[in-house]
Amino acid sequence: MTKVPPLAGELVLDAPSAFGDASRDMGRMVYREPGAVLRPASIQDVGRMVALCREHRIPVAAQGAGHTTYGQRLVGGNGLAIDMRTLAGIEPVRNNRVVCEAGALWSDVVITLAEQGFRFRGGLTGYLNLTVGGTLSVGGISPNYQCGAQVDATARIQVVTGQGHTLWASAAENPDVFTAALAGLGQVGIITQAELALAPLPRRVHTWSVPYSTAADAFQAMRTIMTQDLLDEVYCTVRPPEHGTHPTFLVQLAFYEVDATPPRNVVDTLPTPIEPEHYDIKTYLDHVTLDTAVIDGWPVWENRIKPWFDVFLPDSSAEDYVTRTIDAMTAADWSHPHGQGFVLLFPHRADRFRRERLRVPRQRGDQFVWLFDVLNSGSTTPSPDEVEQMLSRNADWLDAACEVGGTLYPIGSQPQTTQLWQRHYGPDWQNVLNTKARLDPAGILTPGARIGIHATT
Incomplete structure (x- = not known):
């Protein structure tokens, strides 16, 4: 029997509730039960158990709130799941x-x-x-x-x-x-x-919600705001069509009031909306916690399958890709009939992404990168056909995105294969493998992503 090192926390070997939580993620489509669950009381607990697992080639997966959707956080067989939520300390602010x-x-x-x-x-x-x-x-x-x-x-x-x-x-x-x-x-x-x-911290947050009937107007509005460089937040939520109408593109804008007041007539330079914009003023906390309260209030949300799709798009092809994809979306893609889902579009300045492992389309620094998310949910008791249909949809959408220069944001539901990761990392693929081999020589970490060679799970 493997001798466990001294731990300040708890190594769980037989608690059904701990194993149930550790065996699933938010997608509710992939299940893998670990051999043990560590609830660390110190960072030393994590280091000691990872060292033990390396010695015995036991796979390890650190687990947080579980918001991947296709098994990325899971570890099966004799593997160790580490519940990181027991390490939740926040130190006082120092030097910003x-x-x-x-x-x-x-x-x-x-x-x-x-x-x-x-x-x-x-x-x-x-x-x-x-x-x-x-x-x-x-x-x-x-x-x-x-x-x-x-x-x-x-x-x-x-x-x-x-x-x-x-x-x-x-x-x-x-x-x-x-x-x-x-x-x-x-x-x-x-x-x-x-x-x-x-x-x-802003004293207040000023928000505008501006509705459009076409993606073209929404894209133009967001580009105008970003070019002016006057606001703090820009994104778009897409509401499903109702009664034969077109989807509604709600451009969401926010200004953080710290010292200056917001610019006047923010929407006057934008395309004419289909309805008057909605303007509001909130505290910062009320503003940033709004979506969390909505989602946490959805009934049976936790147990619905969530075959999420997430992709970065270059500025040159984003509008056409988003328009074509939304035009082809089915009722299931819109999370009908329960409506527990989101379709979102987040634009960003390309030159602000600097971390190498986050793969975004290569562009000039003065261009934009767009994250397009279809965060739909399905039934609580899905048939194999329902799951397969959503995974096939995601694969087709990803192929189409890659053909126009897009890249995967890997939190969603894509079967992880060597071919997918080779395409994802492109010319840096060998560097990814070499770095993993050096820092994780036994191949034990996060086997659910299936990048490189992992210990048996």
Whole structure:
């Protein structure tokens, strides 16, 4: 029997509730039961267990809030699942920075920062009950079009590598680990702490919701706002067609009032909307927590399948691709009849993405990159045909996106294959494999993504 090192936390071997949670993710389409679940009480617990697992070639998966949708966070067989949510510490702000443990929820981070007069500079995902380590492992995309991804506002990270070594990494300290771990899908190490860059908390947030009947008008409106460089948030939610009508493209805008008041007549330079825009003023916390409250209030949402599709598109092809895709969407793609889903479009300045492992279309710095998300949900008891149809749809949509220069944002539902990852990483594929072989030589980390060679699960 493998001798377990001394632990401050708990190694669970037989609790059905722990194994049930560790065996699934939000997609509800893939299930893998681990051999044990670690609830660490210290970062040392993580390092000791990863070192043990490396010695015995036991696969390991760090797990946060579980918001991948096709088994990326799972580990089966004799594997070890590490519930990172027990590491949720948030230190006091110092020098416009904050250090958080990886299991801290963003919903707790934003409240803690607001109490001290700050916000995270990198922007927030729409849903906040996600862990810091989870979003930094995939990238973290927000409506804040001027700041890149959350990984771009991360100054340092602490990582437990696949060798079991615990170290801090930044652009100057262990830069190879810093590069490979941020948006690295958990392949070279487990992020255990992160030092985040901060900005002053806005006194108020001014918001506009501007409805359009065509993608062309919505794209023009968003490009106009971003070119003027006057606001803080720009994105679009697409509402499904009703009673034979066209979809509605709601362009969402926000201005953070810190020192200056918002610019006057924000919408006057935009295409004429189909209805008057809706204007509102909120506190920062009310603004950023709105979507979380909506989703958490949906009945049976947790148990619906969620075959999500997420792709980055270059500016040159984004409008045509989005228009064609939305025109072809079925009732199931729109989450009918229950309506528990989103279709979203997030534009960003291309030059603000600087982390190598987050694959965005290569463009000039003055161009835009667009994240297009179809975050639909289906039934709670899906048939194999329903799942297969959604996976086939995603594969076709991804092929079409790649043909026009798009790249995958790998949080959604795509069967992970070597061919998919070779296409995803392109000329950097061999570097990805070499770095993993060096930092995770036994191939034990995050086997659900199926990148490179992993220990048997």
